[in-house]
Amino acid sequence: MSAKVDDLNANADRSFFGHPAGLSTLFMTEMWERFSYYGLRPLLVLFMSTALLNGGFGFERPQASAIVGIYAASVYLASLPGGWVADRWLGLRRSIQFGAFLITMGHLCIGLSGFVSGKVTFFVGLILIVLGTGMLKPNISAIVGDLYPGGGARRDAGFSIFYMGINTGSLLGQLVTGFLGENYGFHWGFGAAGVGMLFGFLWFTFRAQPTLGEIGKEPTRDPDPAKQASRENNVKLLVAGIFIAIAVVVLLAAAGVITLDPQVVGKYYAYVLALIVIAYFAYVFVFGGLNFDEKKRIIVIAILSFAALIFWAAFEQAPTSLQLFAKDFTQREFFGMEVPATWFQSINSLFIIIFAPIFAWLWVWLGNRNINI
Numbered sequence: 001m002s003a004k005v006d007d008l009n010a011n012a013d014r015s016f017f018g019h020p021a022g023l024s025t026l027f028m029t030e031m032w033e034r035f036s037y038y039g040l041r042p043l044l045v046l047f048m049s050t051a052l053l054n055g056g057f058g059f060e061r062p063q064a065s066a067i068v069g070i071y072a073a074s075v076y077l078a079s080l081p082g083g084w085v086a087d088r089w090l091g092l093r094r095s096i097q098f099g100a101f102l103i104t105m106g107h108l109c110i111g112l113s114g115f116v117s118g119k120v121t122f123f124v125g126l127i128l129i130v131l132g133t134g135m136l137k138p139n140i141s142a143i144v145g146d147l148y149p150g151g152g153a154r155r156d157a158g159f160s161i162f163y164m165g166i167n168t169g170s171l172l173g174q175l176v177t178g179f180l181g182e183n184y185g186f187h188w189g190f191g192a193a194g195v196g197m198l199f200g201f202l203w204f205t206f207r208a209q210p211t212l213g214e215i216g217k218e219p220t221r222d223p224d225p226a227k228q229a230s231r232e233n234n235v236k237l238l239v240a241g242i243f244i245a246i247a248v249v250v251l252l253a254a255a256g257v258i259t260l261d262p263q264v265v266g267k268y269y270a271y272v273l274a275l276i277v278i279a280y281f282a283y284v285f286v287f288g289g290l291n292f293d294e295k296k297r298i299i300v301i302a303i304l305s306f307a308a309l310i311f312w313a314a315f316e317q318a319p320t321s322l323q324l325f326a327k328d329f330t331q332r333e334f335f336g337m338e339v340p341a342t343w344f345q346s347i348n349s350l351f352i353i354i355f356a357p358i359f360a361w362l363w364v365w366l367g368n369r370n371i372n373i
Contacts, residue, residue, distance in 0.1 A: 017161065019161065020148075020158075022143070022211045022212040023144065023147060023162065024211065025204065025207040025208055025211045025212060026162060027161065027162055028165070028203045028207075029100070029140065029204040030140055030162065030165050030166055030169065031165040031169035031200070032196045032197060032200030032203065033100065033103065033136060033169065033197060034165075034166045034168075034170045035169035035170070035173035035176075035193070035196035035200075036107055036169075036173065036193040036194065036196045036200070037103075037129070037170075037193075038169065038170040038173045038174050038345070038349070039173030039174060039177035039192060039193035040107070040110070040189075040190065040193045041319045041345075042174060042177075042178060042319050042323050042342040043181045044064070044067070044068050044319065045061075045064045045065055045068050045323055045324060046181070046186070046324075046341070046342070047186040048063075048067060048068075049061045049064040050186070055185055055187075056186065061324060062263055063261075063263060065320040065324075066262035066263045067262045067266075068319055069266050070262060070266050070269060071126055071130065072316050072319070073269065073273065074130045075129075075134070075137075076312075077134075078130050078134025078135075079133075079137055080134075081134060081238070081242070082133075082134035082135040082136070082138055083138040083139060084235070085135065085235055085239060086135070086138075086139045086142075087219055088219055088220070088231050088232065088234075089231075089232045089235040089236065091218045092140075092142055092146075092215075092216030092217075092219075093143070093215075093216040093217050094217075095136070095139045096139050096143070096204060096216075097204060097205060098132075098135055099133065099134070099136030099139070100136055100197070100200055100204055100205075101132070101201060102128050102129070102135065103128065103136065103197050103201075104194065104198050104201045105132075106124075106125040106126065106127070106129035106132060107125065107193055107197050107198075108194055109122070109124050109125030110122055110125035110126070110190045110194070111125075111190045111191045111194050113187075114187040120250070123250070127246060127250070139216075141162075142216075143212070143215060144158060144159060144162050145159075146215050146216060152367060153364050153366065153367020153368070156363035156364075157360040157361070157363045157364045160357075160359050160360035160363065161357075163356055164352070164353055164356035164357065167348075167349040167352040168349075168353055169196070170346070170349040171346045171349035171350055171353060173193060173196060174342055174343065174346040174349070175343060175346055176189075176192050177189035177192045177193050177342070178342030178343050178345070179340055179343075180192050182341065182342060183340070281298065281302045281305075284298055285298050285299075318348075319345070323342070323344075323345065326341040326344045327341035
């Protein structure tokens with residue numbers, strides 16, 4: 001059977017714009033999660049660098065930028081253990097739900113930081129968002145792929161629609177929280193981001209089973225029950241160790257026993273991540289048992305990874321240096337209204353929303369004509 005026919009048979013459900021109903025659940029969940037993440041992100045550096053008398057933390061700008069950088073890097077890094085936990089222990093669905101719950105609690109902490117324990121509550125909130133995003137982000141994308149077991153052009157189109165949901169949430173989040181945060185107070189913006197994540201958590205909680213059925217409910221199990229139990233115990237020990245280590249560091253920092261300089265932490269964090277990446281590629285290349293052609297592919301992957309690293313390093317200047325530039329050096333008067341500096345962050349999402357439906361249609365059109373590009 002051809003891949004095209006297999007794709008059509010495997011995806012008879014076309015209730016969501018010609019795609020499985022489960023895509024609507026994942027679309028809305030991810031849209032609200034990105035609403036919260038991108039709604040919060042541009043406010044962070046502005047909030048932390050604003051004077052105490054004006055409702056901020058009064059940090060120096062380099063310190064505030066370093067904290068945002070550590071936060072962003074940790075969000076990406078957390079996806080690795082998050083996917084591992086889902087594969088070996090919780091399964092995709094429970095990982096997503098647990099992640100959404102952690103993110104919601106994180107936003108609650110940040111929202112309450114204006115009233116309870118200030119900085120401690122705020123940074124606990126950021127940590128919870130990092131952990132929750134690591135559990136949710138890689139696994140919700142994996143379920144999108146599982147909706148199309150036959151692969152094909154419709155899966156490509158499904159991912160394009162899903163990606164449009166990501167950017168719809170990003171666009172709306174930055175417009176709403178930016179307006180509230182810069183005009184009525186930062187915690188109004190933080191609160192709006194938290195409400196968005198709560199919507200996403202509730203949507204997934206009540207819509208997952210009716211629309212996804214058995215997809216993503218169970219982890220990848222070892223046929224040997226003893227080995228499976230051992231795998232799960234190892235994951236549980238690792239997760240417990242991570243939570244204990246984080247709790248100890250937070251308590252020591254809150255008590256003033258240790259002092260963390262975000263610029264120093266950020267510098268060494270970057271060094272450690274770079275060494276891990278280099279060591280990984282070196283290990284695979286030397287000890288991976290690869291033949292000559294496979295080693296050439298590893299070299300290509302390493303080069304592309306380095307290029308991606310440069311791109312994302314530049315892209316992640318958006319919530320820090322570019323955000324501050326927009327605030328300080330941009331003419332923001334428009335028909336008598338001062339445009340919030342955070343709104344500049346939404347332009348990227350706007351263009352993706354415009355072009356995503358076009359490419360979703362294009363993949364199907366090319367697939368129907370057996371054109372591969």
